[in-house]
Amino acid sequence: DTEVTQTPKHLVMGMTNKKSLKCEQHMGHRAMYWYKQKAKKPPELMFVYSYEKLSINESVPSRFSPECPNSSLLNLHLHALQPEDSALYLCASSQDWDGYKYEQYFGPGTRLTVT
């Protein structure tokens, strides 16, 4: 099973709303990632969690707050977003994280629209 699941598939939210994106994997992977992808662009790394601890934060604004409740789950809490934050948000996981030596498996993404 190489599946990473993400919910919801689509999300529309206002700039004053608070919402959360969820990601789950049952491959026993110990590293999980959040990426942001704008239209016709490659994915951009936001956060890396390794063994449930935040390892990398790519200077992401504080209106994005990641959380890793356990080794299978990764959340991204959203608050006071801007319209330019509209994008496809991708979750990925890998067996481990040692400088990206391990293959990453992506979820289907959440299409976020901020109005």
Add this chain to the structure above:
Amino acid sequence: TQLLEQSPQFLSIQEGENLTVYCNSSSVFSSLQWYRQEPGEGPVLLVTVVTGGEVKKLKRLTFQFGDARKDSSLHITAAQPGDTGLYLCAGDAGNMLTFGGGTRLMVKP
């Protein structure tokens, strides 16, 4: 800055034609991954190449890693409409994963 350049950016071909997509950098990568992404979906890992000069085949897809591990190519033989999508290369330089800009392929029946 480890920059990965993909070419061409866009490619529209007829079913049955062959094509090659290139992924080039001035940096050395310890490994390089190729993904295919369909609209509204996440990237799907196709292959990982690790050794300089390595060639991997996946049905009609042939992947090659340059001898110096700075570049890679993806060759598709007898393309089919199901091959349509965004092809992304991603290089691992040890401290970060760098994505190329992608090649958008359309195969017309």
